[in-house]
Amino acid sequence: MTDVTLDGVRVDRERRLVLDVRSLVMRGGRTTAILGPNGSGKTTLLRVIAGLERVHTGRVSFGGRPVVRSHDLAYVFQEQVFLRQSVRRNLELGLRLRGVQKQQLRERIEGAVSLVGIPHLLDRRADRLSGGEGRRASLARALCLQAPLVLLDEPLAGLDGSAYAHLIDELPRILEVFRATTLLVTHSRDEALRLADDLVVLVGGRVHAAGDKHGIAANPRVTQVAQVLGYTILTVTGRRLALPPGALKVGGGPVQFPLRVEAIVDAVDFKEIVGRIGEVRVRVRCEHGERTPTHGDQLIVHSERLCELESAL
C-alpha cells in the first residue's frame, strides 16, 4: 500500500532531458537504492518524488494518493543543511511544523539521537558539526519525523574512512528502525548492494533496470546496468559478456581470455595486474604463490561467473 509509483514522469531543463520515467514502482516498506553515474538523474528523481522539482508531464503517487504530502516524508539531503541553531532546535523544527506535542517531541528527539549515537551533540550548533556528526544529525532529523516515506540522497557522501565505515555499518540498523518505504540515492554499487533490498538503475535519466537487487546484480542484462554495477564488459565473437567485479582470475578455465600485462600495482597486502583483454582495460588480483608477471607478458585469465548481455535498450 505504501508503494511509490511514477507514471510518464518527464523533466526537462534548458531543453535537455533530465528524467524520463515511463513506469516505475518502488515497493512499500522496502529500501530501494537508486543507482547511477553522476548526472544520471538520481537526485532529480528524489526531488520529483518530494515535490521539489516540477515535472513537465506524468504523475507521482505514494500509497495510492496522487501527491506526496510533505508530512508523509523525511528527506536527507546530499549536502548538509541546518538552521544556524542547536541540533535540538533543528530536530524540533520539523516536529513542530507537523504539530507534534511537546512531550512526544522530546521523546522522539531523544530516541532518534540515541539511535544515531549523538545525544552528546544535542546542544551543539548544528551547522558547525563535522562531516560525520552532521550526517548523523541529518539522519536523526529524518528519523524523529517517523515519516512513512524516507528519501536519502547520498547519505554517506563526503565522509572520511573511519566515519564512513562506522556509518555504513550502522545504517542497516537505522533503516530498519525507520520501518518506512526508503529510497536511497547513491552512485556506489557497494552501498546500494549492502543497504538496499531493491535496485533502480538510472542512466541518462532513464530507468534501465528495476527490481530485486539479487536478480539485477546477478544478471544485469544490458550494458548500461552492467557498467553501473562495475562489471567488466568484453566482446567475444560478437557476444557481449559481462564479468562481475573481481571475477577474473589468473589461469585457464571454462571461459578464458588472453590478457596483455601493462602494469603491476603493489598494494602491500596483494599485487594487482593491470592489463588489457583486447581493448578493454581490466584488473586481476595476483594471489599469493602465483608468479608475478611483468610488463608485456601475455597471461591467460578466466572467469567462472559471467553473463551475456542483451543489446542496449
Add this chain to the structure above:
Amino acid sequence: MGNLFAADATTAAIVLRSLAISGIATALAVLVGVPAGYVIARRQFRGRTILLGLINTGMGMPPVVVGLVVWILLVRSGPFGDLGLIYTPAAMVLAQFLIATPMVIGFTTASIQALSPRLADLLAVLGAGRLRTLWLVAIEARLGLLVAIMAAFGAIVSEVGASIIVGGNLERSTRVLTTAIVTETSRGEVERALVLGLVLVALSFSVNLALTVIQQRARP
C-alpha cells in the same frame, strides 16, 4: 543657545515627523523588498540579471532624481495629480519608499544567496508553508537583513532632495529634520541648523545602535 536645546514643540514635531515618515517608508520597503529579494535570490527567470542590474543601479540612485519622478507623477497636472498627494507626508513616504526599496532588495538578495540553496527545500520538506519558509529564511539571513534596514533607514532619514521636491517643506505638515536644516541655514540660523543636525545624527545613531544590538545578539 539654551533655548535651542529646549525640546520645543516645533522641533519635537519635526523629529517625530522625520521618524514617522522614514520609519513607515522603511517598513514598507522591508515588506516589499524582503519577499522580492527572496524571489530574486531563489528563482531563475528570464530577465533576472537585468533586473538585478536595475536594482543595483537603484541602490545608488540620487534621491533628488527619485523626488523629481515622484513630483512629475503626483503634481496636480500629472497622471496621479487627482490623488492630491503632492506636498503631503504620503508623497514623502512614497519617494523615500522608492529610494529604500532597491537597497532592501539588493541586500536581501545578497544575504539570501549566501545561504545554502537547499535551505528552502529543507523547510519545504519539513512542512513549512511559503510564509513560514520566508520567515525562517529571513531569520537565517538576519545579519544581512538588518544591514539592509539600517542602510535603508539611514539613507532616507538623511536625504533632503526628494523630501523638499515632493513634500514642499511645509512648516506644519511636511518639514522634516533635513529640510528644516536647509531652511534654518538659508535663514542664517546656523546654530539652530547645527542643533537640528545633531538631533538628526543622534536619531540616526539611536536607530542604528538598536538595530546593531539586535544584529550582534543574533550573530551566528
